[in-house]
Amino acid sequence: MQGSPHILIVDDHREIRDLVARALAKENFRVSAAADGRAMRKVLSDSRIDLILLDLMLPGEDGLALCRSLRAESNIPIIMLTAKGEEVDRVIGLEMGADDYLPKPFGSRELVARIKAVLRRMPGGAAAAPARAKRYRFDRWALDTGARELLRDDGVTVPLSTGEYDLLIALVERPQRVLSRDQLLDLARGRSANAIDRSIDTQVSRLRKKLERDPGDPKIIKTVWGGGYVFAPDVGAE
Amino acid sequence: MQGSPHILIVDDHREIRDLVARALAKENFRVSAAADGRAMRKVLSDSRIDLILLDLMLPGEDGLALCRSLRAESNIPIIMLTAKGEEVDRVIGLEMGADDYLPKPFGSRELVARIKAVLRRMPGGAAAAPARAKRYRFDRWALDTGARELLRDDGVTVPLSTGEYDLLIALVERPQRVLSRDQLLDLARGRSANAIDRSIDTQVSRLRKKLERDPGDPKIIKTVWGGGYVFAPDVGAE
DNA sequence: CCGCGCCCGACACACTTTGTCACAAAAAAC
């Protein structure tokens, strides 16, 4: 994990979201918020989240169901929040795969302490989430996430640096979506952008040089003027 | 065991985890904590644990079940902790394969004494009852954990030093996962890293020289810039 | 159609991280 951890708070009460967001921002965490399961999934697909604070009681799909479905596809650490301070909930929460449990009302000091404790015991971090090796196909390329290799259809392996690989993964997993530099920086490097950050531009340039037929007229990573970049080709996953 | 022993406390009560962690840290043990079976397995797969303190009563999978499943795949010493001071539990616990048994409440002095006692009778013990010999296969290699030998598919045996072997095992058992130098040092050497520790780098370099076709362009042990190393190939166990 | 301001591509350079070698320290073998 390079930058400061990115925490997602999922709670339907605006006051709680704001409160938690302020408390965490003060501790130098990056914070996003979502009011329900749908918003949560949106945030998860738009940015790289290191830890989720999940309210047990939510409108629509409730916290436990969300927790279970999150666990099915990733291993982002989860801390459950709940109003009912009953032991039963704690047990249920931990069984669903939550990493810790915090009864409301809680002080910001305690919240921060729990978050740090949970993050500390996640050595690989959330970045290690896709435990399963995949192979993506696009254009004339195949990207193997297990071996971290980029293969051209003529069989040649093109070496990618770590940064190029991370950026390419972020793009390939979100094809045909405009991604801002800020998002890409978050997804690929786990940090947020400084005012005059051009590092993504440079990295895109280097990537294009490796995978475009004509880097001067890119067909794969296209520029959206004033917006960011789009991964243009269709991606087939295996 | 090279560095200070690494103890894992598994208990769902945070107060107990903290208490025990403090007591052990004071005695110069390294300590990790887990709230349930899932967290326990995560810690076990991320670091090298010398002894487990296991609470009998846990949410989800309970202590006895965990103890039994641990015994099935390793022989890490286990001390069972339990609130019920009944003799029955002791018998059951020891039958399940626990190495000792400590009724709550216990003083930190007694805890430390028991731990040291169990660890003292390990050195021969752990080596004397090694986990079943396995044979890992990857790329064009086979790694035999019984004979501690590395065999190339043309039949040649490549000699590995103890350190090279330990490092390779740490990597082979966690394929396609990014492992930090700190983790590798813990897994392979049982100690934690100093600020400017480069010993893992040299050891990786030596390993590559032995098992990569082209050590200058490694396909097996890959570098993650700013992150650590990844064991890239698929590993088949036998 | 033209000029202006802003955004992006490319390159050079500084800085950080990693590879590797030689050598010393430590451990193991003899």
Place this chain on the structure above:
DNA sequence: GTTTTTTGTGACAAAGTGTGTCGGGCGCGG
């Protein structure tokens, strides 16, 4: 106790990444 092997450390080279600059392209308003 000596020799041999292995492991850690320091130094330097190589690679990867981010920042600054320059110049060209894009959108916008006239």
